[in-house]
Amino acid sequence: MTKDLGVAPETLRRWCNQADATVTAETRQSAQEAMSELRKPRREVAELCRANEILTTASAFFEARLDPTHP
Numbered sequence: 001m002t003k004d005l006g007v008a009p010e011t012l013r014r015w016c017n018q019a020d021a022t023v024t025a026e027t028r029q030s031a032q033e034a035m036s037e038l039r040k041p042r043r044e045v046a047e048l049c050r051a052n053e054i055l056t057t058a059s060a061f062f063e064a065r066l067d068p069t070h071p
Contacts, residue, residue, distance in 0.1 A: 005012065
């Protein structure tokens with residue numbers, strides 16, 4: 001195959017290794033970017049869950065205060 005391309009086998013091997021390294025680096029960068037994009041929505045969901053718990057507790061408290069017949 002290298003004869004068809006007119007290059008030395010070692011040159012072709014180096015090109016393949018460089019291409020593999022480039023693909024690996026790009027894949028790693030894409031994965032890191034995807035994870036960083038997911039962090040913000042996950043934080044927001046956690047914050048909204050905490051707020052929902054607080055509001056649920058407050059709602060039960062005020063319901064009990066306004067309607068003493070309700071257990």
